[in-house]
Amino acid sequence: ESLAKVIDGKAVAKQIREEIAAEILRMKDAIGVVPGLAVILVGDRKDSATYVRNKKKACDSVGINSYEVHLPEESTEQEVLDSISRFNDDPSVHGILVQLPLPLHMNEVKILNSVAIEKDVDGFHPLNIGRLAMRGREPLFVPCTPKGCIELLHRYGIEIRGKKAVVIGRSNIVGMPAALLLQREDATVTIVHSRTMNPEDITRQADIIISATGKANMVRGSWIKHGAVVIDVGINPVEDAKLPRGYRLVGDVCYEEAMEVASAVTPVPGGVGPMTIAMLLSNTLTSAKRAHGFR
Amino acid sequence: ESLAKVIDGKAVAKQIREEIAAEILRMKDAIGVVPGLAVILVGDRKDSATYVRNKKKACDSVGINSYEVHLPEESTEQEVLDSISRFNDDPSVHGILVQLPLPLHMNEVKILNSVAIEKDVDGFHPLNIGRLAMRGREPLFVPCTPKGCIELLHRYGIEIRGKKAVVIGRSNIVGMPAALLLQREDATVTIVHSRTMNPEDITRQADIIISATGKANMVRGSWIKHGAVVIDVGINPVEDAKLPRGYRLVGDVCYEEAMEVASAVTPVPGGVGPMTIAMLLSNTLTSAKRAHGFR
Numbered sequence: 216e217s218l219a220k221v222i223d224g225k226a227v228a229k230q231i232r233e234e235i236a237a238e239i240l241r242m243k244d245a246i247g248v249v250p251g252l253a254v255i256l257v258g259d260r261k262d263s264a265t266y267v268r269n270k271k272k273a274c275d276s277v278g279i280n281s282y283e284v285h286l287p288e289e290s291t292e293q294e295v296l297d298s299i300s301r302f303n304d305d306p307s308v309h310g311i312l313v314q315l316p317l318p319l320h321m322n323e324v325k326i327l328n329s330v331a332i333e334k335d336v337d338g339f340h341p342l343n344i345g346r347l348a349m350r351g352r353e354p355l356f357v358p359c360t361p362k363g364c365i366e367l368l369h370r371y372g373i374e375i376r377g378k379k380a381v382v383i384g385r386s387n388i389v390g391m392p393a394a395l396l397l398q399r400e401d402a403t404v405t406i407v408h409s410r411t412m413n414p415e416d417i418t419r420q421a422d423i424i425i426s427a428t429g430k431a432n433m434v435r436g437s438w439i440k441h442g443a444v445v446i447d448v449g450i451n452p453v454e455d456a457k458l459p460r461g462y463r464l465v466g467d468v469c470y471e472e473a474m475e476v477a478s479a480v481t482p483v484p485g486g487v488g489p490m491t492i493a494m495l496l497s498n499t500l501t502s503a504k505r506a507h508g509f510r
Numbered sequence: 511e512s513l514a515k516v517i518d519g520k521a522v523a524k525q526i527r528e529e530i531a532a533e534i535l536r537m538k539d540a541i542g543v544v545p546g547l548a549v550i551l552v553g554d555r556k557d558s559a560t561y562v563r564n565k566k567k568a569c570d571s572v573g574i575n576s577y578e579v580h581l582p583e584e585s586t587e588q589e590v591l592d593s594i595s596r597f598n599d600d601p602s603v604h605g606i607l608v609q610l611p612l613p614l615h616m617n618e619v620k621i622l623n624s625v626a627i628e629k630d631v632d633g634f635h636p637l638n639i640g641r642l643a644m645r646g647r648e649p650l651f652v653p654c655t656p657k658g659c660i661e662l663l664h665r666y667g668i669e670i671r672g673k674k675a676v677v678i679g680r681s682n683i684v685g686m687p688a689a690l691l692l693q694r695e696d697a698t699v700t701i702v703h704s705r706t707m708n709p710e711d712i713t714r715q716a717d718i719i720i721s722a723t724g725k726a727n728m729v730r731g732s733w734i735k736h737g738a739v740v741i742d743v744g745i746n747p748v749e750d751a752k753l754p755r756g757y758r759l760v761g762d763v764c765y766e767e768a769m770e771v772a773s774a775v776t777p778v779p780g781g782v783g784p785m786t787i788a789m790l791l792s793n794t795l796t797s798a799k800r801a802h803g804f805r
């Protein structure tokens with residue numbers, strides 16, 4: 216029984232951050248421009264605060280300037296729109312992130328649509344998604360998590376063209392754009408979702424599996440073809456009384472079982488997660504380069 | 511051996527045109543507005559002229575006003591843009607079509623992007639495609655040919671939800687949006703294209719097949735699961751010395767073979783073709799209703 220290779224997202228993300236840091240130095244030396252990322256946080260959710268802090272830290276580590284606006288939970292929609300508008304107009308800001316979820320009294324679609332498309336480093340704008348779906352069009356930014364999945368395949372030399380790929384999950388931020396990206400690279404893609412009959416039979420045909428369902432350990436070893444590559448996007452808390460915090464994080468894929476049949480598997484944590492932030496930094500750099508015509 | 515049902519696109523399209531004509535009368539009576547469709551034709555391609563003439567005829571048959579601008583082959587890009595701009599500003603025009611292909615000296619993407627998105631009844635604008643791909647977003651218009659395919663399935667009471675669908679072809683105007691539409695209706699969708707290995711094995715798993723490749727008779731009976739539904743979008747000329755014009759039109763699917771295994775099949779001609787024009791009329795009506803807030 217050959218054990219699968221572990222796809223080390225943490226190590227790849229570190230390498231990508233080093234490449235980004237070097238590019239940022241080169242740009243600064245050449246034209247004196249430093250990329251800037253603005254994050255807008257509304258309310259006091261602990262998890263959101265942690266995500267924002269991690270993004271700030273990641274920016275620091277590569278030399279991206281980060282700007283943060285923290286608005287109280289009871290802010291009006293207009294106040295959020297005003298913050299976005301200021302960042303839209305600020306030439307030192309090349310990327311704008313609105314940390315989700317927003318308070319329930321705000322119109323999320325309206326707020327997200329107000330981010331200038333040139334600064335939409337999340338790549339969630341429908342115009343970007345449309346271009347991603349269309350042949351012969353190029354999106355300004357590719358959504359970070361799916362981009363990170365594909366980047367892992369590239370860096371591990373895993374061929375995509377002509378391969379059968381199954382994406383489990385079809386959310387706007389992960390599953391759907393991941394399928395579009397695999398398609399652009401000439402995989403034959405099937406999207407499995409909650410209405411799919413016999414998902415295990417379909418998944419078992421795949422050479423490449425990307426799972427993003429949020430269902431802990433749903434994908435069992437029996438779902439995986441011998442030698443397939445498994446990218447596990449899920450980050451799911453499961454109870455674990457042995458740990459002080461009472462839970463641990465697992466993926467959508469039953470890791471131990473996958474390691475027995477697959478040829479390569481991303482662990483959770485340490486797989487796709489670190490890649491997502493690295494791709495955010497990469498998109499911010501791309502945006503700054505584009506804004507200043509720097510190659 | 512039970513022979514498959516023929517899906518009669520011509521008859522369904524006729525019925526839809528009657529429904530549209532009735533709606534147009536109702537709107538005219540209520541608010542005095544008649545929908546208008548503008549077509550821009552550049553150059554002297556015979557086939558393009560035929561398409562434009564057919565569209566005009568179809569408009570007449572349901573009571574849509576049609577406007578045509580015919581520019582010479584050697585027009586400048588600016589002249590085309592000016593025509594579009596006039597129609598964009600004209601409140602009696604609710605839909606604008608640019609007949610493709612354009613002369614080679616023109617930038618097709620630029621010209622298509624200049625059509626106001628509220629009048630893009632072709633539904634090809636990337637913003638529309640993005641919304642089509644995204645859950646929780648609604649496109650202003652759904653591209654006509656794929657919309658016609660789905661409408662045929664609906665009108666024949668063919669269940670889509672939970673079914674396995676294979677779309678062969680991934681063009682921006684047919685295959686890709688057809689896959690997105692099937693996905694929106696909760697089919698489990700696989701897209702087959704020219705880089706797909708063993709397309710026949712994949713296609714044979716489908717409950718619903720939509721083929722749009724432009725390859726005459728490529729899909730053989732052996733590609734089709736017993737009882738599957740086959741929507742054949744292809745319109746392909748093949749030599750036929752017995753006919754005065756020297757060719758006849760066939761689909762992507764080997765019709766006789768499909769009729770032996772499938773449960774329902776669209777013929778070519780008389781299947782998807784007439785539905786495309788009916789959906790164009792439907793989109794134009796939708797646009798006029800939307801512009802005037804008429805329900």
Ligand SMILES: NC(=O)C1=CN([C@@H]2O[C@H](COP(=O)(O)OP(=O)(O)OC[C@H]3O[C@@H](n4cnc5c(N)ncnc54)[C@H](OP(=O)(O)O)[C@@H]3O)[C@@H](O)[C@H]2O)C=CC1
Pocket residue numbers: 360383384385386387388389390407408409410411414427428429430433448449450451487488489491
């Ligand atoms: N690594 C990272 O950086 C990131 C990780 N994540 C993680 O990825 C996971 C997915 O996130 P997200 O895409 O936002 O989640 P969503 O809840 O938005 O989407 C989940 C998708 O999975 C599908 N699904 C749910 N149950 C099943 C099932 N039993 N069988 C097949 N499909 C199913 C749903 O189908 P349907 O559409 O039919 O409802 C839906 O399309 C989560 O664990 C999240 O924490 C998310 C973003 C970034």
Ligand SMILES: NC(=O)C1=CN([C@@H]2O[C@H](COP(=O)(O)OP(=O)(O)OC[C@H]3O[C@@H](n4cnc5c(N)ncnc54)[C@H](OP(=O)(O)O)[C@@H]3O)[C@@H](O)[C@H]2O)C=CC1
Pocket residue numbers: 655678679680681682683684685702703704705706709722723724725728743744745746782783784786
């Ligand atoms: N009924 C109607 O109203 C309409 C009919 N049509 C007809 O539909 C057909 C397709 O049109 P359109 O979408 O514009 O065509 P395109 O040429 O733009 O796209 C053809 C698609 O088929 C794929 N393909 C080509 N060869 C194969 C193969 N051997 N196996 C699998 N896939 C293949 C291509 O793959 P790849 O992407 O890898 O190159 C491509 O995605 C044509 O016959 C056209 O006349 C079109 C529009 C309207």
